Amino acid sequence: MSARDEILARVRAATADVTTPVGPRGATPVVEETSPGPGRTLDLFAENVADYRAEVLRVPADEVASVLASALRGRGLGSVVVPSGLDEGWRAALAEVVTVVGEGDAGSAANLDRVDAVVTASAVGIASTGTIVLDHGPDQGRRELTLVPDTHVCVIRADQVVHDVPEAVNRLGGEPHRGRPLTWVSGPSATSDIELQRVEGVHGPRTLVVVLAE
Amino acid sequence: MSTLPVQQTSPTFVGMPSFPEAAREALAKTQQRDNLRNATHTIRAKRAAVVAEVPEWESLRVAGADAKDEALTHLGDYLEQLEASLTANGATVHWARDADEANAIVVEIARAKGVDEVVKVKSMATQEIELNEALEAAGIAAWETDLAELIVQLFGDRPSHILVPAIHRNRTEIRDVFLREMAKVGRPAPEDLTDEPARLAEAARLHLREKFLRARVAVSGANFAVADTGTLVVVESEGNGRMCLTLPETLISVVGIEKVLPTWDDLAPMLQLLPRSSTGERMNPYTTMWSGVHDGDGPQEVHVVLLDNGRSHVLADTVGRQALRCIRCSACLNVCPVYERTGGHAYGSVYPGPIGAVLNPQLRGTASEVDQSLPYASSLCGACFDACPVRINIPELLVELRGAVAEQGGHRAESAAMKAAAWVLSDPRRLAVAQRGATTAGRLVGDRTVRRVPGLGAWTDARDVPTPPKETFRQWWARERGES
Numbered sequence A: 001m002s003a004r005d006e007i008l009a010r011v012r013a014a015t016a017d018v019t020t021p022v023g024p025r026g027a028t029p030v031v032e033e034t035s036p037g038p039g040r041t042l043d044l045f046a047e048n049v050a051d052y053r054a055e056v057l058r059v060p061a062d063e064v065a066s067v068l069a070s071a072l073r074g075r076g077l078g079s080v081v082v083p084s085g086l087d088e089g090w091r092a093a094l095a096e097v098v099t100v101v102g103e104g105d106a107g108s109a110a111n112l113d114r115v116d117a118v119v120t121a122s123a124v125g126i127a128s129t130g131t132i133v134l135d136h137g138p139d140q141g142r143r144e145l146t147l148v149p150d151t152h153v154c155v156i157r158a159d160q161v162v163h164d165v166p167e168a169v170n171r172l173g174g175e176p177h178r179g180r181p182l183t184w185v186s187g188p189s190a191t192s193d194i195e196l197q198r199v200e201g202v203h204g205p206r207t208l209v210v211v212l213a214e
Numbered sequence B: 001m002s003t004l005p006v007q008q009t010s011p012t013f014v015g016m017p018s019f020p021e022a023a024r025e026a027l028a029k030t031q032q033r034d035n036l037r038n039a040t041h042t043i044r045a046k047r048a049a050v051v052a053e054v055p056e057w058e059s060l061r062v063a064g065a066d067a068k069d070e071a072l073t074h075l076g077d078y079l080e081q082l083e084a085s086l087t088a089n090g091a092t093v094h095w096a097r098d099a100d101e102a103n104a105i106v107v108e109i110a111r112a113k114g115v116d117e118v119v120k121v122k123s124m125a126t127q128e129i130e131l132n133e134a135l136e137a138a139g140i141a142a143w144e145t146d147l148a149e150l151i152v153q154l155f156g157d158r159p160s161h162i163l164v165p166a167i168h169r170n171r172t173e174i175r176d177v178f179l180r181e182m183a184k185v186g187r188p189a190p191e192d193l194t195d196e197p198a199r200l201a202e203a204a205r206l207h208l209r210e211k212f213l214r215a216r217v218a219v220s221g222a223n224f225a226v227a228d229t230g231t232l233v234v235v236e237s238e239g240n241g242r243m244c245l246t247l248p249e250t251l252i253s254v255v256g257i258e259k260v261l262p263t264w265d266d267l268a269p270m271l272q273l274l275p276r277s278s279t280g281e282r283m284n285p286y287t288t289m290w291s292g293v294h295d296g297d298g299p300q301e302v303h304v305v306l307l308d309n310g311r312s313h314v315l316a317d318t319v320g321r322q323a324l325r326c327i328r329c330s331a332c333l334n335v336c337p338v339y340e341r342t343g344g345h346a347y348g349s350v351y352p353g354p355i356g357a358v359l360n361p362q363l364r365g366t367a368s369e370v371d372q373s374l375p376y377a378s379s380l381c382g383a384c385f386d387a388c389p390v391r392i393n394i395p396e397l398l399v400e401l402r403g404a405v406a407e408q409g410g411h412r413a414e415s416a417a418m419k420a421a422a423w424v425l426s427d428p429r430r431l432a433v434a435q436r437g438a439t440t441a442g443r444l445v446g447d448r449t450v451r452r453v454p455g456l457g458a459w460t461d462a463r464d465v466p467t468p469p470k471e472t473f474r475q476w477w478a479r480e481r482g483e484s
Helices: A003-014 A038-051 A061-074 A088-097 A165-172 B019-027 B030-052 B057-073 B075-088 B099-112 B124-128 B131-137 B147-155 B171-185 B197-214 B240-246 B264-278 B311-315 B320-325 B331-335 B337-342 B353-364 B369-376 B383-387 B394-407 B412-425 B428-445 B457-461 B473-481
Strands: A055-059 A079-082 A099-102 A117-120 A124-126 A131-134 A151-157 A182-185 A207-213 B092-096 B117-120 B141-144 B217-220 B224-226 B231-236 B250-256 B286-290 B301-307
Touching: A003 B075, A003 B092, A003 B311, A038 A055, A038 A207, A055 A061, A061 A088, A061 A117, A061 A151, A061 A207, A079 A088, A088 A099, A124 A165, A131 A151, A131 A165, A165 B264, B019 B337, B019 B369, B030 B264, B030 B331, B030 B337, B057 B075, B057 B264, B057 B320, B075 B092, B075 B301, B092 B099, B099 B131, B099 B217, B099 B250, B099 B301, B117 B197, B117 B240, B124 B131, B124 B250, B131 B141, B141 B147, B147 B171, B147 B197, B171 B197, B197 B240, B217 B240, B224 B264, B231 B240, B231 B264, B240 B286, B311 B320, B311 B353, B320 B353, B320 B394, B331 B337, B331 B353, B331 B383, B337 B353, B353 B369, B353 B383, B353 B394, B369 B394, B383 B394, B412 B428, B428 B473
Parallel strands: A055 A207, A079 A099, A079 A117, A117 A151, A151 A207, B092 B301, B117 B141, B117 B217, B217 B250, B250 B301
Antiparallel strands: A124 A131, A131 A182, A182 B286, B224 B231, B231 B286
């Protein structure tokens, strides 16, 4: 008997006592927090993102381009990689202050390792946990773009921020996110492995800047 | 519950002494006890704070347990569904009855790729099957990339905690091992390395980055495997997981069959329960979800090895199967008064603490000394059950397992002692005689703690008996009140 058939046979024998049908479950409590209002949800989002020691910039939507440019210049960064579908206006503003590398020209991960920063849009934000979810669509780029460079500047629109995790899971399970690879980011990379002392920045970007466009 | 070994794991833990023996040794390590106390209390407090933020935490636990129960009670159906969705997403699915079979599958894939190294994401399943040793035997180096796992690997050590495996080591030891060992396996640690955690993390970043950028094959586990969408989920903090899951051309994930979740929506309770229970954060820094092969993004060859290795045996026990709900958060370790004092090594397995005390004897059977003793490595205080995000009733399982061990004739001295105690306690005159005997002994031993009572070895080996009083309550009563 193949390993597959044997494991399935063992599992079915082990659950022979089960009489409930597969699929429908009794009343499972759906645990969702209710948003106290859109404004409060955005405040909570900003508060929780900042709590991870990420920087949060709340700006009007039409100022995003200039804020991005000054965020990079202000950190003394010389180069930035951008996804192929990034907003043209943002890209142009960045090109005025730093060297912009397009996603298609980024090459291997080793090349990306020499780029200072990455600027992307995002898919969903979660207020109750301070999380940004990337679905790596055209305005966010393939996964290694937001992984290898040491600084990630990420723009999220107010309408992309949901209140809690169940709302986010629900949204991500539908179009256009369904089936895409997802990266959930809550603050910069961190470790507490040495004497439980928190150190920000191990392998992922050590600096995370979140631009909340309202 | 069977007494035969049901899980074929490589024999590293064979010869492991029983828990009380190992615990006695662990208790003598003062530094380790300090570290553990600090770690368990710190994480415990963080967990309590973020759990308190969720008003419906108890309902959330019910939802989490419910999702796992649905998957486990219909595991055959969900495994077939998972296989079908993974395959539709371009992944190759393999099945492994035991550790040897899983290891052989991984070795064969790595060999076919012609590599002599793989990078690894921290994974309990691959530790359980001792994959690193199997790869090494095949001439393939397995680099652990989680900082704590790297530390453990450089020491040639064993993990002592599920979440923070190197918690038994302090910063100076870590600096020394980095300076001594990193150069032997790759980029050396900077010569002026200090024992500042930030500097140590930086050294690990540089050491591992070279390996991430070079590696062609990665090995991971998965925290969850969603049946209806064919999605695997890895929850982590450092970004080493993202590196392994994204950069290499080939990804092999070893996934225990109990990791299945029925539907995408079941991620909602799980992603709330796991980070808050585990690291005491609202959310862990990074979670990666992938559904097979994604065109032009990440590994273009994706393998999933579905591992049984004793799990179907655990599933057959209608009470015991709840242990398979475990999501490896380690909350039960951090609240356990026994774990806090002995640390993880005494449990003789990659699964330490309360969950290890139930899972190991279930997975491996109760044939060995250590597995017979593990169900007794608990005071049955119940803190683990309260902390468990998926409501595993660990004390109930411990009592069940104790029954199984006693029935198979293990811990004979203990049952003899219990029978003797029953005989004494059932008659007031016998009790009075026994108590007078004890006070005589008390006067003889003075203030010393009684560590061993002749004839009751197995019982008193593991328990220090308080010095008996010089007078029993009955004697005091008779003296003070004149009648007995």
